[in-house]
Amino acid sequence: MTEIRTDLSRCPLFDRLAPALLEQLAGACRAIRRRKAETIIREGEPCEGFFVVAEGLVRVYKIAADGRERTLHVVRPPHSFAEAAMFAGGGYPAFASALEDARLVLVPREPFCRLLREQPEAAVRMFESLSMWMHRLLDQLETETFLNARAKLASYLLRELRRRPAGAGPARIELAQPKKEIASQLGMAPETFSRAQADLESAGLIVVAGRSIQVPDPAALDAILLGDFQGRAVS
């Protein structure tokens, strides 16, 4: 139980919660483990509650009628997912599975809703979390409709760069997942990812070495997002 309490306390939703309330909520939660590739929730399943990721990576995704999959987001500790499902009825709106062996905390619906009603501060945190999800989805929809494969990759790399500690040496990214997984996040086929990467590399914008990618000049990479790109027209 004390482990659950610690896991919750790290999550932005709860990190300012009074210890007593945290303890109480933790008592109502359940620790859950999933091995790599195991499913956590299925689209349409009734919503028991939402999840805090304590360890490991979780992939949130949709499945098309013909079986194709599309990753919507990868959730890392100490964040949460499926919060929105609790208020909209109709079950979970997407699938989720473990990208690595994962430890999760299931926060059941009722105890959590009680907390929200009683703790305005907790409610505000929840609003912030939902808003962040919305912004993320908006960005994704924007990326989707306005950018081509190269620009999507560039925008992904720049986002990853921004996630790193400030002034952390040279601009280098270590991909934490297989490239085909990243391709799915970006809404493209693995082959297209590979080609986009090759294009950016031959334009001198990135240097690829396995799963390590260097960006000598982030500003130049950023320019890809605007006007188009003549990379393929070398002839």
Next chain:
Amino acid sequence: MTEIRTDLSRCPLFDRLAPALLEQLAGACRAIRRRKAETIIREGEPCEGFFVVAEGLVRVYKIAADGRERTLHVVRPPHSFAEAAMFAGGGYPAFASALEDARLVLVPREPFCRLLREQPEAAVRMFESLSMWMHRLLDQLETETFLNARAKLASYLLRELRRRPAGAGPARIELAQPKKEIASQLGMAPETFSRAQADLESAGLIVVAGRSIQVPDPAALDAILLGDFQGRAVS
């Protein structure tokens, strides 16, 4: 002022609010009018508050670096938009403009946040509203990635059918906006919309007469969403 109170009371966010609280909130709000095509908010602008649509239609959209636009959603009375902007910082996440002459109520940030802190019931409504937006965005992203132009149109028509009063005569839809606007909502060029429509019509799935579209057999139209469509392979 009493007009503002009435407008607010119709909005799902506030329709169960105690009259005294409603009155108080209304006192802090501002009535706003916009003519057709006038801008309401711009992406990145600091967030003063969010909006309830009292009359008219509002288009929420993104603009690409090269000027292309993409409609994300059309908000109709008595619903609201830009709620999420209040919690995420960084200003409004998209543009909004009036599709028709519109009457709006601006609910300023601070008075509203105070209400949320003091009224758990209001907070619950807010969660529901944010969750609906998230579901809508998820659906849109799903549609975007899995469906082709014909299937997008079919899914739009079926959605519109479901919005109509139950048992309201034959399955007919009156498009309330120009087709090129709907094309933008569906993320396709107007020409593509026109062709998708022609395809469905020549397959006998819909009957088009100007802006009026009939669906003789909704179940058949639904089948388009699953497997693919041989409509163009008539030869």
Next chain:
DNA sequence: CGGAAGGTTGACCCGTCTCAACCAATGTGG
């Protein structure tokens, strides 16, 4: 050694975008 998983590359195909012509309905000014 053989096999599986991750990744790259080439060839080809298909869907959608773009550009352009065209049409109908509606207005506008002389």
Next chain:
DNA sequence: CCACATTGGTTGAGACGGGTCAACCTTCCG
């Protein structure tokens, strides 16, 4: 009242981006 422009929509031709299929390579592992 007519010439003309404007707006909304349809249709055709061509180009292009990205998906698919297939071959191949490397690394890792049993």
